[in-house]
Amino acid sequence: MAKLAPSHLLQTPLSSKPTSLPRLSSTLTLLDDLGHLGELKTLSSVKAVHAQMIKMSNNNKMDIKAKSLATCYLEFGDSRSAAMAFFVGSAHYLPWSPFLEEFRRYGNDPEDVLKFFLEFHNRGVVFDSRVLGFVLKLCGNLKELWLGLEMHAYLIKKGFDLDVYLNCALINFYGTCLGIESSNQLFDEMHKKEDMLWDEVIKLNSKKGRWVKVLELFSNMQLSFAKPNSATIINALQACGKVRALNEGKQIHGYVLRWGLESNLSICNSLISMYSRNDRLELAKAVFDSMNDHNLSSWNSIISSYTALGCLNDAWIVYYEMELSDVKPDIVTWNCLLSGHSLHGSYQEVLAILKRMQDAGFKPNSSSITSVLQAVSELCLLKHGKEIHAFVIRNGLDYDVYVGTSLVDMYVKNNCLSFAQSVFDNMKNKNIFAWNCLISGYSFEGLFEDAEQLLNSMSQEGIKPDLVTWNGLILGYAMKGRHKEAIAAIHRMKSSGLTPNVVSWTALISGCSQNENHAESLKYFLQMQEDGIRANFATISSLLKACAGLSLLRKGEEIHCHSIRKGFIEDVFVATALVDMYSKAGNFRSAYEVFRMIKNRTLASWNCMIMGFATYGSAKEAISLFNEMRGAGLQPDAITFTALLSGCKNSGLVDEGWKFFDSMSTDYNIAPTIEHFSCMVDILARAGYLDEAWDFIQTMPLKPDASIWGAFLASCLTHKNLEFAETAAKNLFELEPHNPANYVLMMNLYSISNRWVDVERLKDLMRKVGVKHSPVWSWTQIDQKIHMFCAEGKPHPDLGEIYFELYHLVSEMKKLGYEPDISCVHQNIDAVEKKKMLLSHTEKLAITYGLMKMKNGEPIRVVNNTRVCSDCHTAAKYISVVRKCEIFLKDGTRFHHFREGKCTCNDCW
DNA sequence: AGAAACGGAA
Structure with missing residues (x-):
């Protein structure tokens, strides 16, 4: 209840004149009837009148006078005298509840009201059910559990328990003091359930957000032929929106029509919101159109339906219709527009709407600010974000917990962790959202000590980390390549009593594949299944990324089948990941088929x-x-x-x-990045325009990085330009001294030029710098098994048979003109040794094994991690003729598809 | 009328 008495009155000296007394006049009128007008400008004059009234106490209008007098005392802040006047004058037959309510309205503490109640109760006043109900309500507000329970006992003893008002008050009291469950229990135990009682219990459950219970109660209410009031219908419709119970909502709609309630604007507005929350825009619109009259709320409801469901243009059309019908928008209208545009990614528009609403004279409130902050953080407009932060502080909006959380989120998303931390530290009420934002902020930056420390402090402050808290940590660890800690976090959350769900596991799986730890991705997917968690769209796309990264065509195909069965294929993320997987794993036909099938590319x-x-x-x-x-x-x-x-x-x-x-x-106004420059260098240099490529590098606006020099060096090798190559290598050895590929390229070039001293010099350099050779491998999949062929390490068990087959194959190829290209061997050995060396290239071994094991007609697919050498490339072309087969070879840079003696790369790689 | 978690391309 609002305090009507200005508080300064209570501090005014009693003799001075109060400036304005809004309620005094009516009181005076009452007293005027009794002939005491004019004097009552001060407390002392009230007292004087009171004294006079006591003298003529035989007057039978005493009750009315007592009430007026008490009200007068209340206006002067003397509640004690007010209560006494009331008590002495009238106690036994006047309703006390208006007095007590009045008493409360004048700004007295509810504790005092209770004290007075007890005092007069002890003096023997017998209160009616309305007073008792009022006092029960106070017990609820003050959490006076024992007093309330005593009153319940008293009511039962006195037989009050049949009074519907009191039953409502009791249900209410139990709800506030003992929780909604005890209200519901008490309600169940009540024998006679009047309409009002149903309304009350539904209202309470709705307040607490127990939407399922609201619907259950509403349905039982109808079964008992009780008639809901309009507030209850509105609560039930709200519940249908919250839990997306469209059928129940439609039933209530039918009920509304049957009872002729369609002229009730609030109910119709609730119907609109209910349909909109169930994604049934056309039904929402139909309700809106069927209404004879629209108030501001109706317009807001329909605009909100359009914005929430992403029909932003239609929302504006309705907005203009509203202006035409002379209804002025309010802050809610503007906030609907802001949040809708923000929700659906029209972030630029959010800023434009903000300007428009400010031009229209509206000052953004905390709700507007949250939408705007979301847009600002997505657009990475840190400067705007800071301005809004300043606006928030100037206007005292920083006390709003939503605003605080949005600010933390905005700073986190703009990599401004120190600001995020300071906003967080200044938040008066921190909820779990704020903690989670900050923890994931630290986690994604790889600052795990800070993140873990926050996790500890939140537990200490009594906030239990939830699934989202853990997901932030899991994803951070996995993305930074610390998958052991990520899986440990899954176990830690289990021991804290939480069950990791599909999102937690997907965070782990996707984090690993984002960090190119594809094998781990697949491993954790198996663990997830062992845990009994089923994959969803997001899991499937991450898995496909892992398959693409490892070129696991068969595995990818399995997932494709699974996606078709489960309907995941409808998801554009899954379908796109399939396209990528098929193109990376070498099945272009399937990639193209899936691509053509995507409806919403x-x-x-x-x-x-x-x-x-x-x-x-x-x-x-x-x-x-x-x-x-x-x-x-x-x-x-x-x-x-x-x-x-x-x-x-x-x-x-x-x-x-x-x-x-x-x-x-x-x-297209797209600034070229280093990757585009690197492609251009590659294009020029590979085609032999080494001077042009050199000039291009010298004049490019970005500092050339390893990708630029690497592309250049590779082409210098192709075109045997030692001078340019040495410059490129010099840069590369500085930029990435530990990358063995650069040394190998350079050694190859020296060996072609017969500069064996330089080869030895580079070998020494590698030893000095501590460069590790990266292993060279090729593999092919036969049935469910991957067969690895490594240049070093454990040989393949069937290696003897493979060499037997390979010798046989080479002699057949020679008949067609194949000649081993010994220039591919960059070691200082004789030609016979070089030819032997060529036969041991892992690509040849893998292709040969494929030929031995593949069923007729199936293409051979080999994946290799280096750039294929020209001898293997030539050999593969001959093999495709000799054995009439297709060979897909994926090397470290691109694809080769050999068929009928030709390769799709046109010998350019 | 309002806030946070998992997904595809280099």
Whole structure:
């Protein structure tokens, strides 16, 4: 209840005149009837009148006078005298509850009200049910459990327990003091359930957010033929929205029509919200259109339906209709628009709407601020974020827990952890959202000590870490390659009593594959299944990423089948991941089939497919797909151009490369990144334009990194340009001294040039720097088993048979003109040894094993981790003729598809 | 009318 008495009155000296007394006039009118007008401007004059009244106490209008007098005392803040006046004058037959309510309204503490009640109860006043109900309510508010329970006992003893008002009060009291469950229990035990009682218990459950219970009660209420009031219908409709109970909502709609309640605006507005929360915009709209009258709330409900469901343009249309019908928007209207645009990713519009609402004279409140902060953090507009932070402080909105949490989140998302921490420290009430934001902020930055420390402090402050807290930690650990700690976190959350769900496990799995730990991804997927957790869309996309990373075509195919069975294939993320998996694992036909099947392709889907063609060496298809994409109205991004340029690189298209490189900045306003520059260097140098590539490197606006020099060095080797190569190598040895590939390339170049002294010098350098050789391997999958062929380490068990087959094969190939290319061996040994060396290349072993084990007609698929040498490349072409087979070879940089003596790379790799 | 967790492309 609002305090009507200005508090300064209580501090005013009793003799001075109160300035304005809003309720005094009515009191005076009453006293005026009794002939005492005019004098009552001070407490002392009230007292004087009181004294006079006591003198003529035989007056039979004493009760009315007592009430007026008591009210007068209350207005002057003398509650004690007020109560006494009331008691003396009228106690036994006047209803006390208006007095007590009045008493409370004048700003007296509820404790005092209770004290008075007890005092007069002890003086023998017998109160009616309304007073008792009022006092019970106070007991609830003050958490006076024992007094309330005593009153319950007293009521039963006096037979009051049949009074519906009191029963309502009791249910209410139990709810506030002992929890909603005891209210529900008490309600169940009540024999006679009047309509009001149903209304009360539904109201309480609705307040507590027990939506399922609300619906259960509402349905039972109808079964007992009780008639709900409109508040109850509104509560039930709200419940149908919250738990997405569309059928129940429709039934209530029917009920509303049957009882002719469709003229009740509030009920109709609730119907609109109910349908909107059940994603049935057309039904929401139908209710809105059927209404004879619309108030502001109705307009807000329908606008909110449109914005919540992402129909932003329609929302604006309704907004203008509303303006035309002369209803002015309020802050709620603006906040609906803000939150809808923010929710559906129209972040720029959020900022525009903010400006519009401010121009219209509305000051953003805490709700507006949360939507705006979300947009600001997604747009990475840290500067705007800080301005809003200042606005929040100026306007005292920082006490709002939503605003505080949104600020922490905004700073976390903009990598501003120190600000996030300081906002967090200043929050008066921290809820679990704020803790989780900050913990995941530290975790994603790899600052695990801070994250773990926060985890400890939140437990100490009595906030139990939840699934989201743990997910933040798990994902952070997994993304930073610390998968042991990530799985440990899964176990820790188990021992804290939480059951990791599919999101927790997916965080682990996806974190590992984001960090290229694909094998771990697959391992943890198995553990997840052992834990009895089923995969969802997100898990499947992460797994496909792992399969793509490992080129595990068979595994990917299994997941594809599973996705079709479970309907995951409908998800654009899953479908796009499939396209990527198939292109990386070497099944372009399937990649293309899946791509064509996707109904709602996103930019990523197009990019994956363009990239697929590019790595496969089909630059023409990549380019025509790009044109198709443009025709479909999609704007390319930086990744599209990386794909196009690497297509040009793999197909040796210099002119097209230049064209796309220029076009991305001039036509599409996309600044080239280091990857684009690196592609361009590769395109130029590979085609033999080494001088142009050199100039390009010298004039590029970004500092050349290892990818630039690496691309350049590889082409220097192809074109045997020692001078450029040495410059490139010098840079590379500084930029990445521990990468063995650079030393190997350089040694190869020296060996071709017969500069064995330099080869030895580099070997020494590698030893001095401590560069480790990376193992060279190839593998092929036969049935369910992966067969590895490593240059070093454990040999394959069937190696003898493989060499037997390979010798046989080579002699057949020689008949067709094959000649071993010994220039591929960069060791200072004689030609016979070099030829033996060539036979041991892991690609040849894997291909041969494939030939031995594959059923007829099946293509052979081999994955290799280096750049395939020209002898193996030539050999594969001959093999495809001799054995009439197709060979897919994925090497460290691209794809080769050998068929009928030709390779799709056109010998350019 | 309002906040946080897992997913695809280089």
